[in-house]
Amino acid sequence: MSTTTITQVWTDKVLSKPHTLKSTQIRVEEQEIPVLDTSDIPLPPPSKEPSEVLSIDKGTPDSHVPRDPRLIRLTGVHPFNVEAPLTALYREGFLTSPELFYVRNHGPVPHVRDEEIPSWEISIEGLVEKPITLTFKQILQNFDQITAPITLVCAGNRRKEQNTVRKSKGFSWGPAGLSTALFTGPMMADIIKSAKPLRRARYVCMEGADKLPNGYYGTSVKLNWVMDPNRGIMLAHKMNGEDLRPDHGRPLRAVVPGQIGGRSVKWLKKLIVTEAPSDNWYHIYDNRVLPTMVTPDMSSQEPSWWRDERYAIYDLNVNSAAAFPQHKEVLDLASAGPFYTAKGYAYAGGGRRVTRVEISLDRGKSWRLANIEYAEDKYRDFEGSLYGGRVDMSWREACFCWSFWSLDIPTSDLENSDALLVRAMDEALSPQPRDMYWSVLGMMNNPWFRVTIAKENGKLLFEHPTDPTGPGGWMERVKKAGGDLTNGNWGERQEGEEIIEPEPVQDINMKKEGVNRVIDLEEFKKNSTDESPWFVVNGEVYDGTAFLEGHPGGAQSIISAAGTDASEEFLAIHSETAKKMMPDYHIGTLNKTSLEALLKGDIADDTSPTTPRDTFLTPKSWKKATLIKKTTVSWDTRIFTLGLEHADQTLGLPTGQHLMIKIPDPTAGGAIIRSYTPISETNQRGTVDILIKIYFDSPTLPGGKMTTALDKLPLNSVIECKGPTGRFEYLGNGQVLVGGKERTVQSFVMICGGTGITPVFQVLRAVMQDEQDPTTCVLLDGNRQEEDILCRIELNAFEDMDKVGKCKIVHTLTKGPENWTGRRGRIDEELIEEYAGSPNDQTMVLVCGPEAMEKASKKILLSLGWTESNLHYF
Ligand code: MTE
Secondary structure, eight states, X not given: XXXXXXXXXXXXXXXXXXXXXXXXOOOOOOOOEEOOOOTTSOOOOOOOOOOSOOHHHXXXXXXXXXXXXXXXESSSSSSOEEEOOHHHHHHHOSSOOTTTSOEEOXXXXXXXXXXXXXXXXXXXXXXXXXXXXXXXXXXXXXXXXXXEEEEEEOTTXXXXXXXXXXXXXXXXXXXXXXXXXXXXXXXXXXXXXHTOBOTTOOEEEEEEEEEETTEEEEEEEEHHHHHOGGGOOEEXXXXXXXXXXXXXXXXXXXXXXXXXXXXXXXXXXXXXXXXXXXXXXXXXXSSBOOOTTOOHHHHHHOGGGGGOGGXXXXXXXXXXXXXXXXXXXXEETTTXXXXXXXXXXXXXXXXXXXXEEEEESSTTSSOEEOEEEOGGGGGGGOOEEETTEEEOOSSOOOOOSOEEEEEEEEHHHHHTOSEEEEEEEETTOOBOOSSOOOOTTOOSOOSOEEEEEEEETTEEEEEOSOOTTSSOSHHHHHHHTTOOTTSSSTTOOOTTOOOOOOOOOOOOOOSOXXXXXXXXXXXXXXHOOSSSOEEEETTEEEEOGGGTTTOTTOHHHHHTTTTSBOHHHHHHXXXXXXXXXXXXXXXXXXXXXXXXXXXXXXXXXXXXXXXXXXXXXXXXXXXXXXXXXXXXXXXXXXXXXXXXXXXXXXXXXXXXXXXXXXXEOTXXXXXXXXXXXXXXXXXOBSEEXXXXXXXXXXXXXXXXXXXXXXXXXXXXXXXXXXXXXXXXXXXXXXXXXXXXXXXEOSXXXXXXXXXXXXXXXXXXXXXXHOTTOOOEEEEEEEXXXXXXXXXXXXXXXXXXXXXXXXXXXXXXXXSOOTTOOSEESOSOHHHHHHHXXXXXXXXXXXXXXXXXXXXXXXXXXXXXXOOGGGEEEO
């Protein structure tokens, strides 16, 4: 055996082309190693790195990334989410060239210049004895390098099938959302060990450099998995012997074999060792299989579904697909041979081997066993180095790659069948199911892969379930023909099967049974007072008197609807639960002419005053303001300044109350209505400033309807406002009005998160600006990162001007930077107990924030002995 250097092995034996180190590459100290015979292992297919930026990418944030035009773009031009045509992917063989490797980018690709790579840093922080920052150069030079073949699979692989059954919240992947490469780099365990994790450490959170609408992309895996050599979790800087390409995480990424691709964080910047799973937005709202009965609406309205770690996906499930017959392949029976070789791929998760692949031609009544080729096993016999990394797989049994199945089928059997079904089973004896498990994100779709066979003029026509390039596939065809894709027979009606008409979408009944009183306009007007507010929804008359006290938005919310047709506003902002309460207040039906008159605006209101009004808001009618300025506070937060009717006008909003804002819905038509609390001073004239956080769309989840629409609204647009609303009002000097009842308090405990600061801020400012006001305030403000803290300058100023100790502000961050000296973590029992003091009747707790935060704090407060009457939720 002769000896040579690592670089020469690559040059001479593997690629047989001259190897030059790029300026960015760090030369691993050359060692003497034996020349190895690589003829027994599958090597990467010929690859040609694209050098041209495609014109389609030129106007996008990815204008620095050259790409292969063969890739199928699944989410339009940008972000780049692509799969190769399945046949091209399969033909590449066991390993995929980087230019055809599927890509899943949530946002823009970070632009990392060659010269920046040696000093690219990743930090290892959190629950470690020795936090460290390593440069790319150190990662290469100070740690053992390994090379291993690994298949990455996006959890959304085959999602188009789910979307055809029922639209999920994810975009449509065909069956090529997976690819395999030889990855080279250090084991993540070695990197973590160098920082010495503490005893209570349980998870490794990862964060990439791609800044997205909801923060940096990040997720976590368990620390014990990282430390387990059998799980093979690594960092990679090379793919098939080349530097990682920009789309795949250049210069450094995590690779988590056997798990969904979403855990393999690209452009890796941070490893944070923690006690709990990642609280990164993408860890929580992505890569989950929620129970099948959770609808997209439920998942948006009840965020707790997303926080249940049981629904997070880690290991891949068993799956397979046929590459041949191809979608739309035509087999001419006249020239076909006696056998047709069906071929495809299969994979399983968690290192489990695919132990069988079966084919059925008779709807699953009988199955034939396919042959399976495990190319990955060839590497187990290979000893030595490849691309600068040791191939160390002889001892490891885990299977982290796809396998290829094939079966020779008599052509006559195909001719006599209507569909070819493929299913795989793994080492845990989990077979692919026949039926789809639909879930809100459409992930982990793995029912039997079905290729239909049709006979036409002596030819067999094959069709896959879907076509990622556009319309097509048997599922769409069956659906269009009225088939129920969930009927257990792939939507095809069986002989004798009863036709079940789809259930009509049920309207919620808001009328009381037996009520048939007809009311005319005169009676309606006479009875519609602030004390007994009657209002109309969908032509029906309701008396809201009995709900004045109970309405969560305060009596004013109902009073402002008195004597009006409130349909639009009511239907836009009320939940199904609220609608179900309506029969209790239903008193009759407005007659047709009265309703027409009401809708035309025959009821006198104050919409066109003769003299200019001092205050802008009126509770019963919408007033038009103009968007005159948008100030960007941070990447997702803006101050919208609205011009009122004249320069001297004040808004007319009592401290602690809210106003409703109405704008046209740009997508669905109609209007969007939401409540906000401005941050401008109550006596500001001519304008009002409203601080709003924009919930941007993500590739998998739609953003906030109101906030994204507001963000897109051009200057000078009309924004309609109405109000005030709210049960709470601060009158000053410790006097509060709650649900119309006045009381005195000595102190406030204010608990808020994110933009929930706005109503709380109004009250705090009122207290702080009035030197005579003796009320004391403690504000507990929870945010993710330092830059998420809103109104920080003003809050600091309150503390600075406080000479008598009446104000204490505590910020806590869940993702504080290293140099953050304040509190860390969520607003929890410890924090509340420390600052809220013991429950007493002289203190009111004001809470405003995301639903989950409000719920959690309520539970804590009640358990600490606070009574509901001392808590107010804005
Ligand atoms: N890492 C970062 N930083 N940003 C991302 O958008 N996408 C994830 C994962 N890592 C993503 C990321 C998802 S969902 C998948 S499936 C894989 O990257 C895809 O890796 P690939 O694009 O190299 O195929």
